[in-house]
Amino acid sequence: MKSANLMQSTLYEGEDMVTITIDGKKIEAKEGEMLLPVALDNGFDIPHLCYHEALSPYGACRLCLVEVKKGNRTKLTTSCNYPVMEGIEVITDSENIRRARKMVVELLLARSPNVPIIKKLAERYGVTSTRFKIENEDCILCGLCERVCREVVGVSAITFMGRGDKREVGPPFKIEPEVCIGCGACVYICPTDCIKLEEKNDERTIVRWNRTLRMRRCKICGEKFAPWFQLEYFSKLTNIPKDFFEVCPNCRK
Amino acid sequence: MSKFLSKQDLEEYRKKIINSRDPNKIIIALCGDTGCQAYGANKIADAFRKEIKAKNLQDRVELKITGCHGFCERGPLIVIYPKKIFYQKVSEKDVSEIISESVVNDNVIERLLYVHPETKEPIVKEDEVPFYNRQQKIISGMNSVIDPTNIDDYIAIGGYSALEKALFDMDPDSIIEEVKKANLRGRGGGGFPTGVKWESCKNAPGDIHYVICNADEGDPGAYMDRSLLEGNPHSVLEGMMIGAYAIGSSEGYVYVRNEYPLAVENVNIAIKQAREYGLLGENILGTDFSFDIKVTRGGGAFVCGESTALMASIEGLWGEPRAKHIHTVVSGLYNKPTNLNNVETWANVPLIINKGADWYSKIGTENSKGTKIFSLVGKVNNTGLVEVPMGITLREIIFDIGGGIPNGKKFKAVQTGGPSGGCIPEEYLDTPVDFDRLTELGSMMGSGGMIVMDESTCMVDVARYFLNFLKDESCGKCTTCREGIKRMYEILTDITEGRGKEGDIELLEELGWVVANASLCGLGQTAPNPVLSTIRYFRDEYEAHIKEKRCPAKVCKALIRYEIDQEKCTGCGRCRINCPVEAISGEKKKPHIIDQEKCIKCGICHEVCKFDAVNII
Numbered sequence: 001m002k003s004a005n006l007m008q009s010t011l012y013e014g015e016d017m018v019t020i021t022i023d024g025k026k027i028e029a030k031e032g033e034m035l036l037p038v039a040l041d042n043g044f045d046i047p048h049l050c051y052h053e054a055l056s057p058y059g060a061c062r063l064c065l066v067e068v069k070k071g072n073r074t075k076l077t078t079s080c081n082y083p084v085m086e087g088i089e090v091i092t093d094s095e096n097i098r099r100a101r102k103m104v105v106e107l108l109l110a111r112s113p114n115v116p117i118i119k120k121l122a123e124r125y126g127v128t129s130t131r132f133k134i135e136n137e138d139c140i141l142c143g144l145c146e147r148v149c150r151e152v153v154g155v156s157a158i159t160f161m162g163r164g165d166k167r168e169v170g171p172p173f174k175i176e177p178e179v180c181i182g183c184g185a186c187v188y189i190c191p192t193d194c195i196k197l198e199e200k201n202d203e204r205t206i207v208r209w210n211r212t213l214r215m216r217r218c219k220i221c222g223e224k225f226a227p228w229f230q231l232e233y234f235s236k237l238t239n240i241p242k243d244f245f246e247v248c249p250n251c252r253k
Numbered sequence: 254m255s256k257f258l259s260k261q262d263l264e265e266y267r268k269k270i271i272n273s274r275d276p277n278k279i280i281i282a283l284c285g286d287t288g289c290q291a292y293g294a295n296k297i298a299d300a301f302r303k304e305i306k307a308k309n310l311q312d313r314v315e316l317k318i319t320g321c322h323g324f325c326e327r328g329p330l331i332v333i334y335p336k337k338i339f340y341q342k343v344s345e346k347d348v349s350e351i352i353s354e355s356v357v358n359d360n361v362i363e364r365l366l367y368v369h370p371e372t373k374e375p376i377v378k379e380d381e382v383p384f385y386n387r388q389q390k391i392i393s394g395m396n397s398v399i400d401p402t403n404i405d406d407y408i409a410i411g412g413y414s415a416l417e418k419a420l421f422d423m424d425p426d427s428i429i430e431e432v433k434k435a436n437l438r439g440r441g442g443g444g445f446p447t448g449v450k451w452e453s454c455k456n457a458p459g460d461i462h463y464v465i466c467n468a469d470e471g472d473p474g475a476y477m478d479r480s481l482l483e484g485n486p487h488s489v490l491e492g493m494m495i496g497a498y499a500i501g502s503s504e505g506y507v508y509v510r511n512e513y514p515l516a517v518e519n520v521n522i523a524i525k526q527a528r529e530y531g532l533l534g535e536n537i538l539g540t541d542f543s544f545d546i547k548v549t550r551g552g553g554a555f556v557c558g559e560s561t562a563l564m565a566s567i568e569g570l571w572g573e574p575r576a577k578h579i580h581t582v583v584s585g586l587y588n589k590p591t592n593l594n595n596v597e598t599w600a601n602v603p604l605i606i607n608k609g610a611d612w613y614s615k616i617g618t619e620n621s622k623g624t625k626i627f628s629l630v631g632k633v634n635n636t637g638l639v640e641v642p643m644g645i646t647l648r649e650i651i652f653d654i655g656g657g658i659p660n661g662k663k664f665k666a667v668q669t670g671g672p673s674g675g676c677i678p679e680e681y682l683d684t685p686v687d688f689d690r691l692t693e694l695g696s697m698m699g700s701g702g703m704i705v706m707d708e709s710t711c712m713v714d715v716a717r718y719f720l721n722f723l724k725d726e727s728c729g730k731c732t733t734c735r736e737g738i739k740r741m742y743e744i745l746t747d748i749t750e751g752r753g754k755e756g757d758i759e760l761l762e763e764l765g766w767v768v769a770n771a772s773l774c775g776l777g778q779t780a781p782n783p784v785l786s787t788i789r790y791f792r793d794e795y796e797a798h799i800k801e802k803r804c805p806a807k808v809c810k811a812l813i814r815y816e817i818d819q820e821k822c823t824g825c826g827r828c829r830i831n832c833p834v835e836a837i838s839g840e841k842k843k844p845h846i847i848d849q850e851k852c853i854k855c856g857i858c859h860e861v862c863k864f865d866a867v868n869i870i
Contacts, residue, residue: 103767107736167729
């Protein structure tokens, strides 16, 4: 059975079109579609760190805050996990939104003062310094790596550990994750660039997870192109015979 | 035991139990709840069993191990029925005397009676004790009468008659109407109207609907739900059955924390017995209604008391909340419509069905009906569980029932609503307790924690304590909650350790607003309450810490020092001998002094001095 948390993105997306307004502009959208992508598609600029169009929404970074008026009630809410409903009025910029967003940026800046994307956000929101104690974390716990590994790659090699201010992401028990196929999706998706991939000799290492895999060389060009383990996983997953994966994507064309 | 196949089966069985019981038989009801067990209730129980056997009194007296009686401060507690003789602070060595004096003979042992604190008169009967006689125990009252591990006890007091009524005399809509009319509001803290919730869940599309009992009570010092599950689990199950019937659910869950071993044990026993009697399972009492309950044990994360985190936890996922733009009544557990209520809410249901909404709604205030159980703890004479009608004032609870503040100290504040509740000062003690009034004061009803603080409590330190708890118990998912609570805690720590600076109060207010308004779930949204409410009512205390580097309550170690009054000190040496770091020196019979460099401010010298010569400055 699929769980509530994992499937929330697609649950209520119906065929019905609804009309909403964003900053006064009328917009048609599919009922149940999440508000952030609708706004982004329509050219509205809403900052976000934990959202990715290929993944289920998560609502962790709290940057994509907007104000939604539904009936007589207006509330501050994240747009990435807000399903679009008929008649809602959305405001993407207000004093309250700026007040909250600025504080979120200041909190992130105190946590990760050396991360370029955070520095850029701080500049954009006029946060010149932080009033909190400075730390030096490179991970902002947006959870994109964890979600891409679970939802797209399908191996769940990494997970969240601990709670509260002790929360972190990593392989279970912090030992080399045997299920990691070394695909590098986490490396690609990380907004702070804190997951590094290194290739030396015939080995690929995902440094943060301490995972090292042997690379396969292309039968035709001789270049190394992917970890053996990843190609085996793909072959099993797709039912495509193993010999297909003996050749690199470039030579396959 | 064969299953009840009809309403008549249950009614006849009830009659049979009642008829088989001798109303004149003496019953010794010993509280066997967790608190009294810690005081040694199990040993007392064994002693009673031995004594009854030795004196061959099995026919005349029965020992009943019950749930929590409420007056935990005075445990272990005993009530001897039918005369309702109330013995407190009972020990193993009192057992044989109790049997010979109060069972074999008809005497009262004065030494074990509760003495009225003002009149100094001993009180014989339980319901004449001031702690009890101001309460209205419609939910928790049966705790001290029944053996929670024996379904027959529950049936004998009319248990499962509300289920009968619901199944045979009512239909789902009229049940929901009754609960709505009674205006029952969720006892877990939110105060959402229960009937409205049931109706939304019933109307939500889908074949499968779930009902859940939230028994993940995680507030430090609160044990209302624990006591109900331990002391009267069938009342909770009966509420769930009625709710399930009304909503159209055939599967229920009790999510109970594993730190409550007795509650886990008793609810499992109750479910097993209910199944054996055919009160759970297929075609209950011969009707079309089928329903069963599973127990899920929680791993102890405070955040799992949040409904969506709880459901995720049942599913085997991280106990992490998700946004509730789609309500759980529409899409909850396994994406199915799910109705979750707290233990106490469920326990209210059989009462409403049996006695009717008109009766029920006479108790309480306009918008908060019925009673509420509070765990009254902290700097109060009578700590324990109290059940009071909504609308009673805080003063009545703390002073009339709670007996006021110990050691002649002055009341300072009461914290309601658990770790993310707020602190209410003396000027609001006459506020009637209900959902809306507590919220207006910057606090909340929560699930019923009530922590009393006296003048020796530092409010900045209190805020820091609760934020420390919340910092650890936040799931850590969203930035504002995880980082925001941590930063508030750091600022509060700085203030209490003498590093407070101008602008800290304003920064706490600014950050508090953002954490409250931009966090994902209830935990983050209420986490700033302890900070914001103490700033609201005790701003001068914050200012004293920051501007004058002074802790008015003399609690914050960095801001106080211990000094020996050279006039008062007799040189007895008690402080010198007890000082763990050898910071005190002085000749015998001459005034002593404290080396401030060595002193770790543990306060032992202050405590042991018989001449009141150690001052906190």
